[in-house]
Each structure stands twice: as structure tokens, then as C-alpha cells.
Amino acid sequence: MPHVVTQSCCGDASCVYACPVNCIHPTPDEPDFLTSDMLYIDPVACVDCGACVTACPVDAIVPHDRLPESQEPFVPINAAFYRDGRVRPLLAPHTPPLTVPAGREPLDVAIVGTGPAAMYAADELLTVPGARVTMYERLSSPYGLARTGVAPDHVKTRQVGDLFDRIAAQDGIRIVYGTQVGRDVTHEELLGRHHAVVYAVGASADRRLDVPGSDLPGTATATEFVAWYNGHPDYAERRFDLSHERAVIVGNGNVALDVARILTADPERLAGTSIAPYALDALRDSRVQEVVIVARRGVAHSAFTLPELVGLMQVPGIDLVLDSADLDVDTGALDHAAAQKIELLRQLAERPAAGNGKRIVLRYLASPVAIAGDERVRGVELVRNAYVPGSGDRVEPAGERETLDAGLVLSSIGYRGTAVPGVPFDEARAVIPNSGGRVLAEPGGAVLPGVYATGWIKRGPTGFIGTNKQDAMETVRHLVEDYAQGRLRAPRAPRASLV
Numbered sequence: 001m002p003h004v005v006t007q008s009c010c011g012d013a014s015c016v017y018a019c020p021v022n023c024i025h026p027t028p029d030e031p032d033f034l035t036s037d038m039l040y041i042d043p044v045a046c047v048d049c050g051a052c053v054t055a056c057p058v059d060a061i062v063p064h065d066r067l068p069e070s071q072e073p074f075v076p077i078n079a080a081f082y083r084d085g086r087v088r089p090l091l092a093p094h095t096p097p098l099t100v101p102a103g104r105e106p107l108d109v110a111i112v113g114t115g116p117a118a119m120y121a122a123d124e125l126l127t128v129p130g131a132r133v134t135m136y137e138r139l140s141s142p143y144g145l146a147r148t149g150v151a152p153d154h155v156k157t158r159q160v161g162d163l164f165d166r167i168a169a170q171d172g173i174r175i176v177y178g179t180q181v182g183r184d185v186t187h188e189e190l191l192g193r194h195h196a197v198v199y200a201v202g203a204s205a206d207r208r209l210d211v212p213g214s215d216l217p218g219t220a221t222a223t224e225f226v227a228w229y230n231g232h233p234d235y236a237e238r239r240f241d242l243s244h245e246r247a248v249i250v251g252n253g254n255v256a257l258d259v260a261r262i263l264t265a266d267p268e269r270l271a272g273t274s275i276a277p278y279a280l281d282a283l284r285d286s287r288v289q290e291v292v293i294v295a296r297r298g299v300a301h302s303a304f305t306l307p308e309l310v311g312l313m314q315v316p317g318i319d320l321v322l323d324s325a326d327l328d329v330d331t332g333a334l335d336h337a338a339a340q341k342i343e344l345l346r347q348l349a350e351r352p353a354a355g356n357g358k359r360i361v362l363r364y365l366a367s368p369v370a371i372a373g374d375e376r377v378r379g380v381e382l383v384r385n386a387y388v389p390g391s392g393d394r395v396e397p398a399g400e401r402e403t404l405d406a407g408l409v410l411s412s413i414g415y416r417g418t419a420v421p422g423v424p425f426d427e428a429r430a431v432i433p434n435s436g437g438r439v440l441a442e443p444g445g446a447v448l449p450g451v452y453a454t455g456w457i458k459r460g461p462t463g464f465i466g467t468n469k470q471d472a473m474e475t476v477r478h479l480v481e482d483y484a485q486g487r488l489r490a491p492r493a494p495r496a497s498l499v
Helices: 014-018 051-054 075-080 116-123 160-168 185-194 222-227 252-266 279-283 306-313 336-349 467-484
Strands: 003-005 061-062 109-113 133-136 173-176 197-201 220-221 246-250 290-294 317-324 358-363 366-372 380-389 395-405 407-412 438-440 447-453
Touching: 003 075, 014 051, 051 061, 075 306, 075 336, 109 116, 109 185, 116 133, 116 160, 116 467, 160 173, 185 197, 197 467, 220 222, 222 252, 222 279, 246 252, 246 366, 246 380, 246 395, 252 290, 252 306, 252 358, 306 317, 306 336, 317 336, 366 395, 380 447, 438 467, 447 467
Parallel strands: 109 133, 109 197, 133 173, 197 447, 220 407, 246 290, 246 407, 290 358, 317 358
Antiparallel strands: 003 061, 366 380, 380 395, 438 447
């Protein structure tokens, strides 16, 4: 009875380390780990021990004969990952424990932020005997996008908060809320009261559309909309016009699919979730019947993940619509995830309509060139794209244009990191310049002793919640190595004097 990884996979690889026969891949030491949509269990090698089930923080692993019908597509998806005859080592790699020389003063570290990268870094640091961690959080509640960025109906994914609760409850850790570097405390003050400072501030800014009309009322970013319906205090007072029958989302990543699903779902399905009450009231009064998701490139380059697509296909009462001509793609040269997505979309194209009036339309090879409207949004002008011959995945306008009527336009084209006062920043990549988490004075420059980065502000906005675990482990191992080698300056003042 092999086990199966399902939709809520967070990719933190706890299951990989728990598996005694190394049948879960890709592992963190394999090159496709950071780009994989999820992890996969080899149905032949699995010995049904259940160790992975216990280790998974989001209940994503289920015996194949206990899968609910909505999760059954993951049986062939897991199996297909191993069809290329890939050979794996018998035993998973061993990660040695963190150690420091005996007799040293306890390691004292500040972590700025409390999102997934920060929590995983704190957990790793507390494996060092006697280590102490103080976390500084701008808001009055912790966990960053794990709390305010995950859709309220993704209940299992939100369970990762239970893991973070257990981390936060450990001896040696405390969280200071309502504290922002540059406003309430300086970088130098933190560095003077701790051996090291780890920045885990994420990528808090959105990339925005740069077309005429993109500043009209009725335009916003999808991440702002997500923060609004999740009750983020910075967005609780926002208002979104849901009076038009159509909304348009530019970009087709997971956030775009989340927003489309929330806009078209029966509000009563959301009533028992953690959605903000004011957002639920607004959705009950919503007139939105159709959400069009616009993607610049073709279906083979869909940015959403396999689990997100499977989840969307299981939502009752919503028709998912796309042009079957978009699916005329040779999947032979595509990677596993892209090929599986196209296979699912082909099944979707053949599915009969639900007939309930709510639709999500997937539009490919189209880009917005203008937002129509005078005093507010009235529509979006799109141009048809075509691939540039011989260029791989580059597209260019093909000349055909059309205007879609819409009352709400949300861009979902990525996140961007922002500078922290007193800390170097790479404007070109929108990250803190670093080498394996060690912060550099400038891109390619010298290492700044005692200053580290992890998560999106370290590597850019890529990966999932669990990807931050491996990222944090790398940063913390370098930090502890520097501490053990005497490269970190001892605190010059007690940390308590900051609070």
C-alpha cells in the first residue's frame, strides 16, 4: 500500500529525512528540488512504514487506498515522476548536527521577521546547545505569508502554522511584536546586542503593471487582494469593487488561481474558514460571475503548480474554460510537471460544463497593453502574443487586439524585495546581496561579519513555504560555522535593553 503526496505538499522535505528507504524525491541535494512543483513518492520503492506521514506538517501524505476522490489524480502524478527510470541512492544523505566549541558564551541571534524562513531558521539555531533567539516582527501576529498569504480554504496548508507554534514555544526563543527595523530599532542596535542578525523579511512589494490606465481605481495587485481577504491589518480598510460580472487577473501563478477561486466560490463554502468577516460579507454581495486569468506565454509555461491546478479542478460549481487550440503541444520534451499540467488541462477541456454560471477562463499568449476607463476601470485591452522563432520561450505581440469589459483588474506578476535601512541591497535583483546567506557589503563584495539573510530576501521570490527550510539550514550552518571560528563579535550591550 504505497503512500501518495497530495495537494497540500509544502516541500519542506521533513518526509525525505524521515523516509528510511529514500523513496521521496527530489531530495534537497538533488538539482530539481528547488524547481519541483512538489515532492513525489516512488510507488515501487515505498515500504509503507508511515514515517513520512508522521513527519509531514501539513497532512499531505496519504495511503493510496485512503485517498478521497478529489485527491486521486495524485496517484498517477506520483507514479509518472518515476517513469523515466531515474536511479536514486538507497539511503538518504545524513546531515551532521550543528556543533560549537565547549566553553563559549551562548550564541545569541536576532532574526528580523517571523515568516516561514524565519521560523525554520530559529528552529535550526535552537539545535545549538544554549542558543538564544529573539525575533523582531513588525506586525502584532507572526508567520508572515504562511498566515496572510495562504488562501483560507487551503486548510491543510495553513496547518504549517501549528508547526511554527511548536517552534515558537521552545525554550530559548522569544518574539517581540510591533518592531520595525529603521523605525523602532536600527540595524546597528540589533548587531550591537546579538552575535548575529538574520534578515528574513521576505519580498513585501509587488511588481505592478506598467501600462496606461494601471493607476485607475479598480486596479490592484492580487497579493493585496489576498492580504485583504486574509485580514492583514495593512489592508483591512481596502475596498474592492465586485459589482461587475467580470474580473481579470494578469499572471497565472498560484496566487492568481487562489484569487480566481475565492472570487467564484460559493461564499458559504468559505464561511467556516479563517477568511476575514468583512471579506466574506463583500463576497456574498459580489456580482462577479467570470474571472479571466491572462498569461503572457503558452500553456507549457503555466506558472501555477500541479497541486494548485488539481485543487482548482475539484471546486464544485465552477466551470474552468480554455481554448483547446492552446493544448496543441508536444509534451515529449517537457519536464514532468509541465507535461502533467497539460494532461490535466486536456481532461479539463473535455469535461462537461457545470452550468452554474460561474467561470474561470484561462487565456494564454495574451498581454495587457492598456487599462480602459476614465474615472475607474471599465476593461482591459489585450494583445495576442506569439513565440519568437528560435528564441525558446520569448514572445512578442502578434498584432491582434481586443478589449474585455471588466470592473476589477488584479496583477499577479510577482513579488519584489525592499531595502532594509542600514543593510546592503541589490536593486537589480531586489535581494540582500549574499553568499550562501552571508550578507555582502555589495553584490560580489566582501562579507559583512554577523549579518545574514534567508528566505525570499536572500534568494528572490521562488519556491514554496517548505523550500525555506533548506534555505534557512544553509544560512544557519554558515552562521554557526562563523561563530565556532570566532568570526562574530560578542554583544556589546544586553539584548533586553532593546525591548
